[in-house]
Amino acid sequence: MSALRAALRIARRDAWRAKGRSLLIMIMIGLPVLAFTVASTYTATGDLDPRERTGWDLGSAAALVTDTGVAGPIRQSPTRSSWFTGLNITEPGLAGPDERPPMTEAEIEAVLGPGARVIPSRQVSEEYQERDGYRGAVVREVDARDPITRGMFHLLVGRFPQADDEVAVSDRIGAAVGSTLRVTRNGVAKRVVGVVADLPASVGHGVRQIIALPGTVPVRGNPDLERGWLVESREPFTWDRVLQMNQKGLSVLSRAVLDDPPPIGDGLVDAVEEPGVRWNAVQTVTLVTAIMVIEVVLLAGPAFAVGLRRRRRELALIAAQGGSARQLKLMVISDGLVLGTGASVLGAVLGVGVARVVVTVLGQWPDGELGPFEVPLGQVALVVALGTLSGLAAAVVPAVQAARWDVAAALADRRDTRRDRAGRPLLGAILVVAGLAALTYGVWNGENAILAGALLGQLGLVLVTPWVISRIGPLARRLPLPFRLAVRDGARNRGRTAPAVVAVMAATAAFSMVSVVVASDVVRWEQTYRYSFAPGTTAVYGADVTEESWRAIRPIVAKTLPGVPLVEALRPVDEKGESLSVQLTDRGCYECHVSKGSLDELPLGGPDLLRYVLGRTDPAAEAALAAGRAIVFNPAAVRNDEVRLHLFSRNMSPDAGSVRMSLPATIVKVDGPTEVAGVAPASAFTSRGYAVKLSHLLVDPRIKRLSPAEEQRLSAPVRAVTSRVAVTVERGPRVEIGQRLLVFVIATAVIVFGATFTATALAAADSRRDLDTLSATGAPPRTRRAVVAGQAALIAGLGVPVGLLAGLPPGAALAMRAVIQFHHLPPDTALNGYRLPSPEIAIAIPWLTLVAGAVGLPLAAALVAGLFTRTRVRLSRRVA
Structure with missing residues (x-):
């Protein structure tokens, strides 16, 4: 029998005899392994790779071809829908300056060649109407009855749309089969004929889906932008074929490429990270691994020392019978190997079991949030190896001590008279100073x-x-x-x-x-x-709250706060009834972030709102506001006694589809920063054809400050009217x-x-x-x-x-x-x-x-x- 085998057998038997000590060591080593296994398994299950997403992205199609509208070659990612024209990566919908008319179905089939069949498929962001406002949703325009879409949707109830006025919705929308759903701000009525499962978390957790036939939902913007086509083809879409189609401005998500992606290199969006980034990642992993091993060694070391003292006589007997110092060290280190391996393997197995329970509770698609259960074997094997290494390292010092014992003293059960080493204080001091220097360097460098x-x-x-x-x-x-x-x-x-x-x-x-x-x-x-409101303000607000809801909310607020005046803040709305944000064109600081709360930069209101914002009464400013002039606090924003503004929908960027306008303005001096840029009169917008709607009811803190109990008494009945309204008291940072x-x-x-x-x-x-x-x-x-x-x-x-x-x-x-x-x-x-x-x-x-x-x-x-x-x-x- 080899020395190692004998040492392992002795270690196993000793671990079984001293169950309490062994359990303590295994807990110290196994708990980090268990925690890492649970975290990594849960992350791997929720994070779907491109191949696992194939069903939701492609169904049973061979490829998804997207017409980018670019009149020249593009470069694309092999595994994602991102593409760019040569310099900057472009998200879908942001084509470069060289554009062309969208291709027709016949042109797409001609490019694909004989034997290919295509069906249109498009995904756009839209809204649907609820009782108290609008919610965002993703509209999938595709004929879900076609076999090519098999695997894209999991039908729970009903059927897929087969007429222009029919839709199927995801379960999160909560619309029953047979009900009517009004889609877009125009309120287009659609009959719900089916309910599909929600998407997994990594695909689109929380995203509400509306499935309709192609061209049946009047979406905002250019309806031909980013048109997609699901392709059924006898020939696979290889990477060479994808590159050929990129020359015509077509982006392709190919099943064949997902199964066998090309090597990362020039011409791909999925480029290899910069060497500095890779090196930083290697440094981080190395340091975290070293810290983890050292911490486990320091925690488990005393427990190994306890076992060593209790085995003192047994080891002394082996030494007296001719056992060498090397063999004594091997026996003690075998304890670390046995306990470290056992703890790591047991922690990994229990971690997988705990992760399986967690995933089962949260659910997997099509009925839950997560994807297919996946155990990252490489990561788990690495942490098991680190746990085993920690056990071995924790047993090294006790092994060295065992080899230095006085055998006679151990057999006589006397104390060992040898003095322990007093450490290496000079080397330790040098390391401490080096550590402080590294900390100083790291403050400025990483x-x-x-x-x-x-x-x-x-x-x-x-x-x-x-x-x-x-x-x-x-x-x-x-x-x-x-x-x-x-x-x-x-x-x-x-x-x-x-x-x-x-x-x-x-x-x-x-x-x-x-x-x-x-x-x-x-x-x-x-x-x-950054305060959203003046400190102490009570605010009842919501940009998408309907007039019917406000009529129900007002009596609730008046009953809860009797005799307290309410300050109104308004917003303009467009011809579709959609709330518009008002922002200053000029601020005098073009490279700065702007602190802005829910009141927006320039709320609409009367003298009460101006008094609330200023915190004082200013008769001259109130007179200017009554005369139709905007009150502005930033002199840099006013030119020639006018302030330039742009109005845009909250669902659009300020530079896309905004409306420019100017208002006569009066500058009012304020001390210190405020939550808004000023106050504009509602008449200045209604005279230009805009309607206005209520967005905020405010309680001036100089008149009334609500306690947490009063806030709860106000919030509960108000929130029962609609979930689109919020009730808050600005109490500043609370941590x-x-x-x-x-x-x-x-x-x-x-x-x-x-x-x-x-x-x-x-x-x-x-x-x-x-x-x-x-x-x-x-x-x-x-x-x-x-x-x-x-x-x-x-x-x-x-x-x-x-x-x-x-x-x-x-x-x-x-x-x-x-x-x-x-x-x-x-x-x-x-x-x-x-x-x-x-x-x-x-x-x-x-x-x-x-x-x-x-x-x-x-x-x-x-x-x-x-x-x-x-x-x-x-x-x-x-x-x-």
Whole structure:
């Protein structure tokens, strides 16, 4: 029998005998494996690759040919619908300047050659009407009865459309078969004849579908734009054939290309990432992997040390019978291999099972949100290998210790008189300094350097910790006897104390780093928060709320807030009844982001709205507003006593289909930034042929501020009228740090207690004879409990504060990096031209949380360890 095989058998039997210790080690190694397996399996199931999407994109067709309308060659992606004309990638519908008339069906068939059959297929964004407004939907114009579409839709109830006035809808729309659905803002009536399943999450979760025959839905814009054709062909559409069709301005999504994509290279949109991007990704993966392995090693190391101490006599017997130091090391390392492999495999299997349950609960298409269940075997195999590597690495230090034991002392059950090494403090200090330098560099150059700095600093502290422990013994001379014994025992046995302190330190360092990052994010959010309304305002608003709904809402608001005046804000509407946004053409800052809330840049209203926006009464401004002049706060927006505006639908960009107009304007001076650019009179728009509609009911905070309970009493009945309306009270940024850190606090506490109790059990077992001697000489049981509690307090008392301090530099570096990245964005300006403050280089440290952890965790660990300590004296025979 080979030495390795014998060592593995011994390790397996020992793991079965010491079930509690083995379970602890397997949990520490297996939990990260389980969590990663669940996350990766769920992600792979929800993320469909192009081949898995083939059914929804192509049905049973050989290809989907899209007429881009470009009069020249295009270049396209082999797996997506994106294409470009030579320089910039163009999304569907944004053709370049060289356009041509759309091809007819006969022209498409002529290009495809003999033996090809095509049917039109087009997908456009439109709306349908509900009781209280309009909702967005995707209109799929295709004859779903044709066999070529098989697999595109999963029919739940009814049938597919076969007449111009019929549609089938997705289940999310909620329209029953036989009901009437009004499509587009023109209210075109369609009879619902079928219901199909919703799309999977990665294909279009939340997207409502309307299926109609080609050309039966009057869509907005150019109806010939981006016309598509499903193709049935005897010949497969190879990549060479796709490139030929690109020369005629046709984009092709080919089943044959999806099954066998061409190599990535020149001429493809799916180009290989830049070398710098790939290298950054490799760096990130390497650093995260290293940090994961080191953290697991630090956590599992003390548990291996406990097992090593308990097997001390067994290993000494093997050494006495001729076992070499190499064989002793092999036996201990075999423990890591057996437990690491078992924990990793079990964690992966359980992770797949948990993921299967999660996917089953959420559902798979066609009845749920996810795609086909998929286990990423490569990723799972990698994490299993990392778990096994972690187990092996965690057993290395105990293996080296086993090879150095005094065999005679171990057989006589005496304490090993050899001194543990005091670490390598100089090398550790150098690594700590290098880590701080990497953190400083990373603040200005990237997160990977920060991760590397945190890793270097952690390794440096690992090397310094034994030296620190060796220096605390003389400091215990003034402590009470039990705690003096505990401190000196820990300092004398650095080999078992240091791994436990390092494990606690690693957990609390991660907690401290995350605490600083979260707290700093909150501060930055508060600094950059942009108010939608004046602070304290109560707003009832909705751009698509119908007049019938407003007539029902007004009495509710009046009843809930008796005697409180309501400020009205209006919006213009076009001839279709669609709300229009009003924006300034000139702001005086063309490279700036614009802070804008739901009131839009220039709301329409009367003197009450102007008083609310200004926060004061301005008779001259109110007179100008009554005279039909717009009140504008930004002098740069007014030229020749006029302000230029453009009006556009909320479903269109400001530069597409907008209407330009000018209004006479009066400039009013304001102090500081405001939420709007000014106020315009409704008469200025109605005189130009626009209708106006109510969009906001506001309660001035100077008159009434609602409490959360009052807000709830107002919101519930208002929201019951229509889901298109919102009720809110502008209370500014509200973020609770404690809630966001609760998960990290619990996880850190579990790890700290686990590492502390494991090391305390090791210390209690190792110093059992001293404790028995203490009890035999008349010490009461509480003294024995106090000694064990002192050992736990020593481990947690060193590990927790040092770890909390060690986590502050990388946390601060990440927080500063986030602020610097924010400053690289274009400057932000208010609508009235005032510069809004940018976030400062502020580092927020939750001192109360950190101090509570530094004091509370060691005290709790000591209390629990003392309460559960055995005080019965066990008689044993000693060998002189």
